[in-house]
Amino acid sequence: MRVANIFRLGIKELRSLWRDRMMVVLILWAFTASVYVAASGVPETLNKAPIAIVDEDQSSLSQRITSAFYPPYFMPPALISQKQIDSAMDQGTFTFVLDIPPNFQRDLLAGRNPAIQLDVDATRMAQAFSGNGYIQRIVSSEVSRFVGRDQPGAALPIDLVVRSRFNPNLTALWFGAVMQIINHVTLLSIILTGAALIREREHGTVEHLLVMPVTPFEIMAAKVWSMGSVVLVATWLSLIFVVEGAMRVPIQGSIALFLVGTAAHLFATTSMGIFLGTFARSMPQFGLLVILTIVPLQLLSGGSTPRESMPVIVQDVMLAAPTTHFVKLAQGILYRGADLGVVWPQLLAIIAIGAVFYAIALAQFRKSINTMA
Incomplete structure (x- = not known):
């Protein structure tokens, strides 16, 4: 019962x-x-992040850096002036603004170690955290290739092989x-x-x-x-x-x-x-x-x-x-x-x-x- x-x-x-x-x-x-x-x-890692570039150098290197940002990781870069940075960031138009200073290419070739400023809207936590690293790697890679004129560097003494188990493509x-x-x-x-x-x-x-x-x-x-x-x-x-x-x-x-x-x-x-x-x-x-x-x-x-x-x-x-x-x-x-x-x-x-x-x-x-x- x-x-x-x-x-x-x-x-x-x-x-x-x-x-x-x-x-x-x-x-x-x-x-x-x-x-x-x-x-x-939920976007996988970085996806279509809005970015703007202030190109004050107008050199071949700065143009090379600009062309390195493309979908699907970034939106096509918007070229703005330095006066537009604050208003664009305040309005949330861009997550990243990369400011390439004047004479950047000339100072780099002269060995003066010029600096590039990257402004990040940290209120967009997911994109800000991952995108910051992406941009640093992209800029470093383009500068290294430009300085080395696309010549491969010295090979490392070790070879690190990464295998992602259970989710190969992450x-x-x-x-x-x-x-x-x-x-x-x-x-x-x-x-x-x-x-x-x-x-x-x-x-x-x-x-x-x-x-x-x-x-x-x-x-x-x-x-x-x-x-x-x-x-x-x-x-x-x-x-x-x-x-x-x-x-x-x-x-x-x-x-x-x-x-x-x-x-x-x-x-x-x-x-x-x-x-x-x-x-x-x-x-x-x-x-x-x-x-x-x-x-x-x-x-x-x-x-x-x-x-x-x-x-x-x-x-x-x-x-x-x-x-x-x-x-x-x-x-x-x-x-x-x-x-x-x-x-x-x-x-x-x-x-x-x-x-x-x-x-x-x-x-x-x-x-x-x-x-x-």
Whole structure:
């Protein structure tokens, strides 16, 4: 009877979710267009950075430097005067302004070590950080070739060979697509289960459940398996049709093993959604609680920034979060083709954390049910 009750209550949750059109649209958007837009919308390294050049030298070297900036890394350089620098930077027209001083070529050939000024709009952090290095390398390369008259220099005594594993072309799209799915698994599982509980309270159906021969364990288990299954199916379809199909991102490992790890992760995050739902009295309150919960889970889990670069206390605290182990498991399977023999410690950690979260959420849910009764 307990299994039958959990199954029937779960079917009821799925029907309630289907009638909530906005939530259905949110799920479809999160695992389709959102994954594609977020992954493809982030430029890979430097892309079409606006640059202006103040050529006060008007020499062959300055023209050579000017012609070295071209798409896709930079927009075609705009030639401006020195008086236009401040206004152009104030208006945000250019990220970089390169000022080549008068007599630059003559001073260089005379060995006077002339300086070139580079103004950078540091409010555009991504472009400013990478573009600064690009411009320095481009200018240095052009000056060296001009001084050496394109003659190759002396060969280095060593040969450094770089091999990029798991992402040979360093394509940011590969990383962004998979990480978006990982983030949406956590976000949607918390939202769906918490919203399902609040929907019961707002529609007044909690009172109906209290007079039925069902226990709080059965009610909570039904919400966990039903909402978790929706996210699990959406994750599988998104990997097949959006990531591998539309975006052409190769999946190295077993999708089935990844879905097993996802199911274990959903066991923990859906419990978190129930726990938050017991405290919130309305959807706006629940939304605020989700923001306070999901932001540290995503930012400190190691998906965006390596955990080794974080403070030690943050690393230790985040070991109690299921997202930390899920990100490591997912990246190992989908990026590196890891099998169960590699990711089993993360899988066991997720299951253990999920069991603790489920027990805590069930205790709070029972307390909430008893208060309603």
